[in-house]
Every structure is written in structure tokens, then in C-alpha cells.
Amino acid sequence: MKDTLKLTNDINEVPRLGEWIDSLGDRLGLLPDKVFNLNLALEEAVVNVMNYAYPGQNHMPIYLTVDDNDGFLRFVLEDEGVPFDPTQTEAPDITLDADKRPIGGLGIFLVNQLMSKVSYEYKDKRNRLIMIG
Amino acid sequence: MTLEISENNGTMLGVLSGRLDTAAAPQFARDLQPLMDNADKHIVLDCSNLEFISSSGLRLFLSLRKQTISQNGDVTIKGVSPEVKQVFTITGFYSLFNFE
Numbered sequence: 001m002k003d004t005l006k007l008t009n010d011i012n013e014v015p016r017l018g019e020w021i022d023s024l025g026d027r028l029g030l031l032p033d034k035v036f037n038l039n040l041a042l043e044e045a046v047v048n049v050m051n052y053a054y055p056g057q058n059h060m061p062i063y064l065t066v067d068d069n070d071g072f073l074r075f076v077l078e079d080e081g082v083p084f085d086p087t088q089t090e091a092p093d094i095t096l097d098a099d100k101r102p103i104g105g106l107g108i109f110l111v112n113q114l115m116s117k118v119s120y121e122y123k124d125k126r127n128r129l130i131m132i133g
Numbered sequence: 134m135t136l137e138i139s140e141n142n143g144t145m146l147g148v149l150s151g152r153l154d155t156a157a158a159p160q161f162a163r164d165l166q167p168l169m170d171n172a173d174k175h176i177v178l179d180c181s182n183l184e185f186i187s188s189s190g191l192r193l194f195l196s197l198r199k200q201t202i203s204q205n206g207d208v209t210i211k212g213v214s215p216e217v218k219q220v221f222t223i224t225g226f227y228s229l230f231n232f233e
Contacts, residue, residue, distance in 0.1 A: 014156040018185075036185065036216040043187045047155045094225025098198045106188040106224055113223050 001027070004065040009050040009058065009079075017046055017064070024066060028073075038073075038133055041114035044107040045077050045086075045129055053081025053127065077129040084127060085120045086111070136164040144175045150182040153190035162193055172200035181212030186220055198229055209233055 005020045007013045018039055025035035046062060054060040063078040091112070092105040112118055117132040134157035137148045147168055153161055168176055176197070198208050211233035213221070221227040 011155050014154050015152075018152065018154060033216055033219075039185060040187055040220065043154060047187075047189070094223075096225075098195065098229040099202050101195060101199075101225075101229070103192050103195060104188075106191060110188060110220075110224070 001068045002065065004063055007046065007050075007062045007064070009054050009060045009062060009081075011047065011050055013050075014043060014047065017043060020064075028068060034133075037114045041111045041131065041133065042075065042077075044110045045131065048086060048107050049077065049079045049081070049127070052084060053079040055082065057081075073133040075131045075133060077131070078126045080126055083122050085122075086129060087118055087120045134161055136161060138164075138167050140171075144177060145171050146177045146179065148179045148182070152185040153183060154185060154187050155189040158189035158193060161190065165193055165197060168197060169200050172197070172206045173204040174206050176201065176206060176208045178208065178210045179212050180210055180214075180217060183213065183217055186217055188224075191220070191224060191226055194226065195229070207231060 003024070005017065007017060021039050021042060022035060024030070025032075025038070030038075042064065046064065049062050053062070061080065065076045065078075067074045067076075086108045089108050091109050092102065094109075111131065115131040115133050119130045121128045121130070134151035134153050135149070139146050145168055147165075151157070178194075194208075200206075201208050209231040213232070218227070221230070
């Protein structure tokens with residue numbers, strides 16, 4: 001099974017991503033906690049692209065493809081924006097007290113925590129984040 | 134996503150329902166303002182009907198917690214589902230709040 005969701009860089013499209021993942025969970029018979037984790041990891045990855053890939057530009061494309069070969073779910077997130085490798089971002093210090101914790105920086109950390117493998121490549125003028133879930 | 138706020142004997146109660154995803158976060162931030170304005174009090178967030186949270190929502194929980202620290206209030210979270218609790222745990226947020 002292979003399926004692609006096309007989004008634009010608008011956070012109001014995030015619920016459409018959630019519906020797509022829920023539908024994927026139904027079609028593949030995934031357990032609710034698996035569907036929850038996919039919702040979270042993929043939202044974080046997609047929102048990161050929405051926020052940073054296309055500075056100052058609206059209605060720009062984002063593609064999320066799933067492939068379920070061999071019992072593994074392989075997601076490829078692609079955009080045509082500024083080259084950026086999110087796998088190189090520094091992990092936040094999650095042991096800090098509340099008054100010292102910075103307000104951001106958790107998105108990519110969550111992707112790495114929830115997906116079993118995450119890799120990045122820049123190919124054909126596209127950022128490609130490959131996530132095995 | 135909704136947040137209903139009430140006050141009882143000096144305790145502020147916020148009841149969250151629905152999905153707190155990135156699209157819902159800006160409205161939730163506005164809805165949270167009455168609790169931010171009462172950060173010197175004991176605040177209870179009932180998350181029994183909170184179906185989902187992402188980092189955009191966690192960020193707002195942290196903002197509220199920071200506000201209560203600076204004003205000597207506190208935040209208690211109750212009723213979280215195992216899935217939502219896991220998000221607090223893997224991000225280190227679990228130790229920042231009181232849980233019931």
C-alpha cells in the first residue's frame with residue numbers, strides 16, 4: 001500500500017494530516033497508541049516544515065508519502081524549500097526545571113523519540129525526511 | 134478543542150476537551166489567558182477528555198507553569214490518558230507538574 005498526502009505550509013491544514021493518519025490506522029488495523037504516536041511524530045515533522053521551509057511564502061507544497069512494505073511503515077516527508085537537515089538539530093535538555101526550560105525545541109526531539117529510524121537527504125531540490133514508524 | 138474555566142474556593146479549574154494540535158494551539162493560548170492572569174492561585178487542569186497533545190500544546194502548559202512559579206501558584210494536572218501521559222514523560226514535562 002502506498003499513499004501520498006499533499007499539504008500546503010499552513011498550520012490550519014494540520015487537522016487534515018490527523019484525519020489522514022487516523023484513516024491509515026483504520027486501513028492497516030493499527031493499535032490506538034501506535035496511531036497516537038504517528039499523529040504526534042508526523043505532526044511535529046510536518047509543522048517544522050510548515051514553519052521553516054518556505055520563509056515569507058504561502059501556499060507552498062509539502063508531500064507526505066507512506067509505504068507499508070514488509071510490515072514497516074516508511075514515511076517520506078518532502079518539500080521544495082530551504083535545504084535543512086533536522087536530524088542535525090541539538091536535542092533539548094529535558095532534565096531542566098520549569099523556570100529554566102526554553103519554550104521551544106521539542107518537535108524534532110519527539111520525531112526522533114517516536115520513530116524507530118529517521119534520516120535525511122537533499123535530492124532533486126527537495127528536502128526528504130525519511131521516517132520508519 | 135475547548136477549555137472551560139471555573140473558580141471554586143480560590144482554586145481555578147480548567148477542563149480541556151478535544152485535540153490540542155498545532156492548529157488548535159493559538160485559540161487555546163487565548164482561552165488560557167484567564168488562568169495566566171490567576172497564576173498566583175492553585176490551578177487544576179482536568180485532562181480527562183484531552184485526546185491529543187503536541188509540542189505546541191506542551192509549550193502553553195510550560196508557559197502557564199512558568200507563570201505560576203513567578204507568582205507562587207501551582208498547577209495540578211489530572212485525568213490524563215496513558216498516551217498523553219507518555220508525551221509528558223518522554224519530554225521531561227512529567228516532573229514539572231503535579232499529577233493526580
